[in-house]
Amino acid sequence: MQPSAKQAGLKLCPHCHFVQPIAEKHCPRCSMRTHSRIPYSIQKTWALIITATIALVPANLLPITVLSTRGAPKPETIMSGIINLFQSDMPVVASVVFIASIVVPFAKLVGLALILASLHMHIELSDRQRVQMFRFIDFIGRWSMLDLFVLSIMIAVFSHHKIIDVAAGPGATAFGLAVVLTLFAAKTLDTRLIWDYQT
Amino acid sequence: MPQRPHDLCICPSCDLVISQLPELSEGNALHCPRCGHKLKSSKSLQFSETLALSLACLITLIIANLYPLLSFDFLGSESHANILEGTILLFDNGYYFVGGVVLLASVVAPVAVFSLVAINSFLLMQKRKTPGLASMLHYQDSLIHWSMLEVFLVSFIVSLVKLIELSDIKLGWGLWSICLTIVFSGRLLLGIDSQRFWERYAAIS
Ligand SMILES: [Zn+2]
Numbered sequence: 001m002q003p004s005a006k007q008a009g010l011k012l013c014p015h016c017h018f019v020q021p022i023a024e025k026h027c028p029r030c031s032m033r034t035h036s037r038i039p040y041s042i043q044k045t046w047a048l049i050i051t052a053t054i055a056l057v058p059a060n061l062l063p064i065t066v067l068s069t070r071g072a073p074k075p076e077t078i079m080s081g082i083i084n085l086f087q088s089d090m091p092v093v094a095s096v097v098f099i100a101s102i103v104v105p106f107a108k109l110v111g112l113a114l115i116l117a118s119l120h121m122h123i124e125l126s127d128r129q130r131v132q133m134f135r136f137i138d139f140i141g142r143w144s145m146l147d148l149f150v151l152s153i154m155i156a157v158f159s160h161h162k163i164i165d166v167a168a169g170p171g172a173t174a175f176g177l178a179v180v181l182t183l184f185a186a187k188t189l190d191t192r193l194i195w196d197y198q199t
Numbered sequence: 200m201p202q203r204p205h206d207l208c209i210c211p212s213c214d215l216v217i218s219q220l221p222e223l224s225e226g227n228a229l230h231c232p233r234c235g236h237k238l239k240s241s242k243s244l245q246f247s248e249t250l251a252l253s254l255a256c257l258i259t260l261i262i263a264n265l266y267p268l269l270s271f272d273f274l275g276s277e278s279h280a281n282i283l284e285g286t287i288l289l290f291d292n293g294y295y296f297v298g299g300v301v302l303l304a305s306v307v308a309p310v311a312v313f314s315l316v317a318i319n320s321f322l323l324m325q326k327r328k329t330p331g332l333a334s335m336l337h338y339q340d341s342l343i344h345w346s347m348l349e350v351f352l353v354s355f356i357v358s359l360v361k362l363i364e365l366s367d368i369k370l371g372w373g374l375w376s377i378c379l380t381i382v383f384s385g386r387l388l389l390g391i392d393s394q395r396f397w398e399r400y401a402a403i404s
């Protein structure tokens with residue numbers, strides 16, 4: 001087994017990457033509070049994952065966009081918007097939105113939960129696989145912002161339109177919350193724990 | 200084993216102690232032997248380069264916010280959309296959280312990151328240590344993840360395809376400008392080495 005810095009009595013400043021003895025409270029170089037491991041990383045990540053999962057329910061059930069034509073409002077959920085795009089012969093855009101708004105948030109939550117669960121239980125995943133999965137999750141996470149940007153752009157486009165009006169629906173807040181929570185969840189998960197829990 | 204602890208290298212991703220980091224050869228990044236985390240980039244930029252790139256990003260991003268992304272003619276009246284307009288309307292309608300997140304990721308975080316990189320690069324290049332430098336370096340590192348211009352550009356393309364039925368869409372200067380920002384910031388983010396900033400910071404104190 002290769003030596004971890006923690007076993008060697010050392011730690012790395014998460015901010016400026018300065019190597020220091022584990023007993024230091026504050027980084028001698030950048031004076032930020034440092035920890036050998038993110039405190040309560042597993043608990044905090046579980047809490048964020050669970051909250052994000054709960055937020056995804058209204059995010060998918062409530063309308064995210066309200067499109068009004070001549071004053072008649074037509075609420076659209078994430079899924080009905082994607083189906084509309086498919087029906088309007090825009091399969092590529094529909095797939096992009098589907099991946100960003102449905103696949104990415106769910107894959108992220110499932111992936112993070114799997115990594116966390118693998119720390120408690122015996123799951124056949126190598127350390128390398130887990131950390132690669134984490135990096136992929138971390139990389140794709142930001143793409144779920146896509147639908148919120150599209151919403152904001154559409155609102156701006158039709159802001160002075162006489163017939164069509166686009167407005168946000170309550171689902172947008174829930175979806176935004178879920179996206180932000182999953183971004184924080186990936187930040188609080190300390191990947192070094194994968195090697196700590198090695199037997 | 201080196202005597203002083205900070206001569207060692209520790210992998211931030213898996214906590215492996217690497218006592219002897221091999222020399223960085225041209226065009227090859229250094230990766231952690233255990234987890235594959237990129238320890239040192241081969242494309243690491245000098246302070247003068249990060250300064251130039253961040254200024255280029257900042258200027259093109261400001262232009263992108265001043266000019267419309269697109270405009271179209273509708274029943275004789277011209278409509279246009281720019282980046283900030285959507286977030287203002289979200290705020291007006293009480294969607295503070297959604298508006299806030301969109302504003303942060305598409306305007307505030309990018310502007311703040313590019314300004315901080317420019318200021319920090321300049322100060323470190325001049326070997327000048329001002330009181331706020333450490334916190335500016337911290338803000339630079341933490342805000343970088345919230346800048347999502349590339350996601351914004353793809354979102355704009357998605358919106359454009361949705362609008363394809365509208366006749367006479369004219370792409371505006373705002374769009375070309377934001378494309379330039381993404382080109383410059385892509386190079387900047389690929390080569391920015393926050394450790395180089397902190398090492399210089401430690402060296403001048
Ligand atoms: Zn530090």
Ligand SMILES: [Zn+2]
Nearest residue numbers: 210213231234
């Ligand atoms: Zn590693």
